[in-house]
Amino acid sequence: MNVDYECINCLLNHSSELMTKINVSSSESSDNIFDNYKRVILKTLGDVSPSNTSYNLVKTFYDSFYDAFGENDYFHTEKADLNQLFLEVYDDLLDFCFSSKDPLYSAFKLSLMGELFCHNSGNSFGELEIEIQNFFNTKTVAINDLEKFKKELENAHFLLFIHNYAGEIVFDKLFIRVLKELNPNLIVHSALKSRPVYKCATKKDADQIFLKEVSIPFDSGSKYLGTDLSFVSQSFKNIYDESDIVIAKGQSNYESLVEQNRKKSIYYSFVVKCAKIANHLDVNKEDLIFKRS
Numbered sequence: 179m180n181v182d183y184e185c186i187n188c189l190l191n192h193s194s195e196l197m198t199k200i201n202v203s204s205s206e207s208s209d210n211i212f213d214n215y216k217r218v219i220l221k222t223l224g225d226v227s228p229s230n231t232s233y234n235l236v237k238t239f240y241d242s243f244y245d246a247f248g249e250n251d252y253f254h255t256e257k258a259d260l261n262q263l264f265l266e267v268y269d270d271l272l273d274f275c276f277s278s279k280d281p282l283y284s285a286f287k288l289s290l291m292g293e294l295f296c297h298n299s300g301n302s303f304g305e306l307e308i309e310i311q312n313f314f315n316t317k318t319v320a321i322n323d324l325e326k327f328k329k330e331l332e333n334a335h336f337l338l339f340i341h342n343y344a345g346e347i348v349f350d351k352l353f354i355r356v357l358k359e360l361n362p363n364l365i366v367h368s369a370l371k372s373r374p375v376y377k378c379a380t381k382k383d384a385d386q387i388f389l390k391e392v393s394i395p396f397d398s399g400s401k402y403l404g405t406d407l408s409f410v411s412q413s414f415k416n417i418y419d420e421s422d423i424v425i426a427k428g429q430s431n432y433e434s435l436v437e438q439n440r441k442k443s444i445y446y447s448f449v450v451k452c453a454k455i456a457n458h459l460d461v462n463k464e465d466l467i468f469k470r471s
Contacts, residue, residue, distance in 0.1 A: 179433045184454045185232050186223065189239055192376070193219070196243065199252040214246040233404045233434040240375060240402055251374035253344075260296055260345025261386045267307050268348055268387075274311075275356055284314075285356035286324055290466050291317060292349030293342065293428070293449045296377075320450075320465035327423070327445055327470070331361060334422035339393060340369045340405055342428030342448075347379040347387060350427065354392040366393035367417045373401045404434030418442075429455060436471060444471040 197215055204211055222239040251257075275284040291313055298313070339354060341347050354366050368389055371378045384395040399411025405426065407415065418424065424444040426435055432446040433455070450456050450465045459467065 179232055179437065179458075180228060181226060181230050181232050181235050182228070182454060184452055185235055186226070188452060189222070189235060190219075193239065193243070196252055196376075200247055203250075203252075204247070218242045218246050231406075231434065232430075233402065233406045236403045236430075237406075237409070249373060251380075253377045254374070257344035257377055257379075257383060258386065261348060261383055263306070264295070264345055264348035265387050267310070268352065270307060271310070271349075271352055272355060275352065276359075281356050282328070282360060283324065285353040286468070287314060287319065287466075289349045289353035289427075290319065290447050290468055291449075292346035294464075295349065296343055296345040317466060319468055320461040321459065321467045321469045323445065323468055323470040327468070330423055330443060331357075331364075334361070334364060336417075336421045336423075337364055337366045338369060338417055338421035338424045339366055340398070340424065340426045340431055341379045341384075342431065343377045344379045344383040345377075346427070347383055347389065351387055351389055351392055358392055367421070368393040368395040369398040369400070369405075369414060369417075370395055371401065372397040372399050372411070375402055378403065404428075404430035406434050407438050432467075432469075442471065445469070446471065 200211060206214075218239065221242045222235070225238050226235055271288060275281045275288070278284040288310070294313055294317070295310055298309070337357070339350060341350055358364055358366065368384060370384055371380045374380060381395060381397055384390070389395050396413060396417075397411065398405070398414045400409060400414070402409070407418070422443065424442060425447055426432065426444055427447050429448045429451050432448055435444060436446065446467060446469045448467050450459070450461055450463050450467060453463060456463050456465070459469075461467065
């Protein structure tokens, strides 16, 4: 999808989060940090035009940012903490799913809402499970193609799961676990970022939550927010081509993939973050989406 002013505003908010990390960890003087950041922004905005995609905007930014400040996992602590937090309730949530009337629906919705939990759930006074169930009971799915997914799943052998954030990945594991229970012969590959970028899940996050118990985790070759098929590994392309179904988590994957291959059966699972996407889909911000391409 092409960029507009909202994409630029979103990127600036995103960069502000990163600069908070730089200001805390860098040994550079505040003047040097300011000058480097200014060059990053000028380079990013100087190259952007309305014909660019949002993926290209983010790629330009991260190439320039890492060149200026170094390629580090700036959100390592937050990611590890979220992974551990949700891993502690994984078994209880799995019991919740299997004891519900429709285990697949319960696991699907928890996975879809995983990003919301990362931003809103806290482990105060041991009430995390209550908070999660409150979200589960009150949030509805604005666009819900789960029935189409179930139908396609009947004849599927290979599923590619493109993950989004750390923490959220625990709920993806839950969904895959239930999928495999109901479809024992289903082979699931889990695509993860090949380098740390924002709060996205990497192979390291997959190892922390033991994702290999339910799927085959691999580095996708993708190094930016979203997924552009021109910037992934050959392994990813092979698995993508061979898969019967693709699940792509997160709005950035929707924005980057939706216009690249209209023939592929891709289910986009995400929380709507901005008015641009809300208007595009005729929904509201913060709505839950599970939409087939």
